[in-house]
Amino acid sequence: MTSVSSNSPNRIHLGVNIDHAATIRQQRKTIYPDLAEIVAASERGGADGITLHLREDRRHIQDADVYSLKRIIKTKMNLEMAATEEMLRIACQVKPEDVCLVPEKREELTTEGGLDVVAQKTRLTEMCSEMNGVGICISMFIEPAIDQIEASAETGAGVVELHTGKYAELAGAEQNQELERLYDAASFAHSLGLVVNAGHGLEYENVVAVKDLPHLHELNIGHSIIARALLVGVESAVNEMKQILE
Ligand code: PXP
DSSP states (O other): OOOOOOOOOSSSSEEEEHHHHHHHHHHHHHHSSSSSEEEEEHTTTTTTTEEOOTTTTTTTOOOHHHHHHHHOOSOOEEEOOSOHHHHHHHHHHHHOSEEEEEOOOOOOOOOSSOOTTTHHHHHHHHHHHHHHHTOOEEEEEHHHHHHHHHHHHHHHHHHEEEEEEHHHHHHHHHHHHHHHHHHHHHHHHHHHOOOOOOEESTTTTTTTHOOOOOHHHHEEEEEHHHHHHHHHHHHHHHHHHHHHHH
16 A cells, blocks of 8 residues: 655645636637646645546546646646546556546536445455556545445555535535534544545635544645636635645
């Protein structure tokens, strides 16, 4: 199992997901915005890593982005991808520091639900072994459910990213219940020796409760930061989120 590197284990790391900058570019097939500039501004703003999702339909990030950004990212690359042979081949060529395995449906607007690790444990274990073999640290993007956490630990993934999408969509008592599920899941994952990340649907207000998840290592946040960047610029938008996490 490849270990997660961290200089200061007590602070929450921020992975900035830049997919939506690529969405703007792909909508008109322009050469702007330049993702290299978005990465540089994110890192100036305090990003601890850059997250990008190479979807099977290539709706935002393109193959060439993955290869070129690997050369210019100064922090670390977290490549989100479906558990397919095609993506496995790309990951083993590019060798991002981290890979996050996610479920993917072509018609979805964004990643809906977590990966069913229980149902695909054998295949995912083989994929983890191949990627661990080239030094990639793997995380499973899962619902905060005990069986999925146990199965993730058994695949050889060192990390789970807990899906906060439901928490983000709910309100009131239901949201509190989902938050409790996330808290319990984080504690349980840590007890199995897994590193705990979380993400999806987080913004500048709802992140406040999530940042207190026990043993939280990293949050991956995209849409709200890119939206805020329209008003204040990428560097400030990232920095504002960093201030909240600190
Ligand atoms: N983490 C994972 C695994 C994701 O798939 C996404 C969305 O691409 C995110 C985090 C970021 O979600 P959002 O854009 O809602 O902040």
